[in-house]
């Protein structure tokens with residue numbers, strides 16, 4: 001208990017997983033918290049200061065799953081291991097306690113286990129530093145070594161966190177409390193560190209130490225804040241990994257201006273990487289992902305989250321996709337090979353942190369192998385981005401030879417039990433192995449000899465952990481075995497209910513030889529294992545580059561496949577302010593319609609001359625879909641992908657803002673309307689003339705005239721001040737008059753057909769205005785009770801009539817609604833012939849033939 005309390009004192013904010021043999025045990029409050037979170041039994045063990053000690057435990061071999069649950073529920077876990085075996089402890093004295101120590105603190109941002117991670121997404125740990133008003137955000141994925149930093153003021157923190165989606169963010173204990181709120185809003189866990197961790201002077205030294213350089217200048221000209229943020233990350237890794245730093249790639253300095261700016265609410269409403277339910281399903285990422293490897297999928301997610309603003313970079317990526325489309329055979333081979341490529345980054349980082357095993361080595365082997373095959377198949381002439389990547393695919397021959405020679409074809413997961421080094425690689429190992437294996441065949445021979453000598457055919461030589469090797473016969477033979485002459489050779493060891501066990505001098509000697517040989521084998525394999533790990537780590541920077549190159553090929557091929565399968569085209573990107581889309585489509589809605597066979601109606605969009613498009617149209621006509629599809633096309637184009645359209649010309653978009661749909665944020669005390677206004681304010685204050693703004697039904701959350709006035713003034717502001725390209729959907733038909741007053745505002749509408757009182761949605765966007773919203777008809781389609789729909793029609797007609805005649809108030813007063821009309825009872829129609837016939841049928845009494853006849857009969861009734 002003293003040992004426990006001492007270790008626990010060092011980790012007051014984490015649940016302590018205290019290793020006791022085959023279990024991790026938790027005590028006191030930790031036990032209560034963990035038992036609740038894991039839904040496992042809470043028990044007691046011993047007393048402390050007179051009180052029962054609460055306890056619970058989880059088996060160590062199943063600990064990963066429990067860890068994941070605890071991390072997901074917001075806990076941190078300090079894993080305390082036994083640092084020696086009980087036998088070693090006993091050597092120090094009979095009552096010695098096994099040495100224990102925390103080997104790792106598991107937090108949301110520092111996971112490395114495959115089972116705890118989403119293979120197709122990064123798992124970022126971030127740190128935000130503020131040095132005298134200058135802010136910087138650094139982030140790392142320790143499972144891949146990717147490490148980056150970016151100058152970022154407080155206003156930029158929210159959008160950047162939305163872009164990166166880190167799982168954990170480190171903040172200084174002397175920082176602004178607002179930072180904590182921003183981080184919490186992003187959904188990441190906040191971890192507060194002492195301000196010393198953010199010290200840029202000692203931080204610079206620490207970073208130089210990590211990369212074994214005398215200055216960081218070679219990696220970029222970092223600001224003090226950037227160094228502070230980077231070093232806080234390293235400090236935290238040091239604390240949580242107990243000095244065993246993961247492999248970190250040199251920090252990459254990013255610039256905010258390099259990427260299209262997309263704030264958190266826009267990302268959410270466009271569902272770029274996460275659907276409405278927070279998972280992948282329903283997102284753009286989900287629909288466009290055709291990558292074969294985890295590395296490719298992660299690169300896709302990064303690109304989609306950070307569309308570029310650099311024309312050269314975008315066209316280089318487009319060239320790569322176009323090339324893959326053009327070179328169908330090479331692309332097909334690429335995809336075939338990539339399918340065999342395991343997660344190189346994560347295997348590498350696990351090995352570097354001593355959490356890997358032989359299977360990770362095999363993963364590295366097959367990644368290098370596939371990379372070489374791909375490199376061999378590539379032609380000399382390739383677009384720039386792929387040519388550069390192709391060079392990084394080769395150069396690991398020596399490591400490949402080592403892994404090929406040293407490893408068996410399918411090594412086990414863990415190094416612990418050996419058996420992963422190939423025969424012929426190490427002569428000493430081979431010798432001990434044959435001794436060990438020979439021993440086994442000698443045992444088999446010995447068994448048959450003893451069986452013959454004793455005249456007991458059922459005699460067996462067996463092995464268990466208590467007795468080691470022993471000879472076993474059934475109890476019926478015990479008298480014979482215990483009597484001379486057999487008792488001279490067979491020494492009695494144990495009698496159980498049905499068996500008697502013996503040993504012989506010969507057997508014990510053989511056992512020692514086998515055990516020694518087995519132990520030696522394990523030792524040698526361990527030594528070779530370490531040397532292979534060292535050889536791999538020595539190549540780590542090149543292997544990370546190779547992984548990145550594979551991901552680049554994977555992504556280009558995947559984008560090409562997508563373009564081919566879905567008939568997407570290469571958009572023409574310019575530095576002007578054009579935005580011309582012909583036959584654009586919404587990829588997610590189109591994919592959702594596909595199973596039902598419904599055709600998505602493609603629509604044009606031209607914001608070049610008329611920089612603002614004011615869209616009116618009935619409910620359910622497809623306004624939101626149209627707005628979003630154009631934003632998504634811009635995002636796809638700037639990530640370097642092809643786009644769902646017949647043709648597209650897009651002047652680089654600097655920022656995208658989207659205010660779509662209504663939601664409240666009760667946790668912040670914001671009503672639906674308040675949220676809408678906060679988001680609109682952000683757009684009007686920030687959008688520049690290269691921005692693309694999408695506003696859907698601004699002002700609908702308040703009274704009609706307030707809403708209309710706000711929408712009106714907002715559109716004027718976008719037009720006069722922001723001067724950005726915008727799509728503006730509204731049900732305020734009064735606003736369509738603005739196009740006469742303001743240059744560069746054009747009206748468009750989504751067409752519908754009226755047929756026998758119903759609306760038919762054509763989903764076609766045309767120039768012009770809508771005169772009605774057909775809200776009542778849509779409400780009927782939604783299943784509003786017929787009485788309500790009928791009543792709404794009456795009210796609507798009266799209101800419209802009143803408006804025409806300019807006496808709306810009088811009409812409202814006249815409405816019978818306010819003089820309590822009796823609710824018309826739903827009319828009951830007599831049952832149809834078919835219904836009447838069906839009522840007579842007893843399904844259980846029907847033979848198959850009767851049932852078929854019945855169907856014909858019913859069909860006949862319908863005809864008549």
Ligand SMILES: Nc1ncnc2c1ncn2[C@@H]1O[C@H](COP(=O)(O)OP(=O)(O)OP(=O)(O)O)[C@@H](O)[C@H]1O
Nearest residue numbers: 599600601602618619620621622623624625626763
């Ligand atoms: N271009 C299209 N082709 C085919 N179906 C479409 C198209 N656009 C929209 N739809 C279908 O219509 C549905 C409603 O579209 P959307 O939400 O965009 O309408 P809306 O005009 O914004 O409606 P509201 O004004 O009620 O918010 C979509 O979920 C989709 O199924």
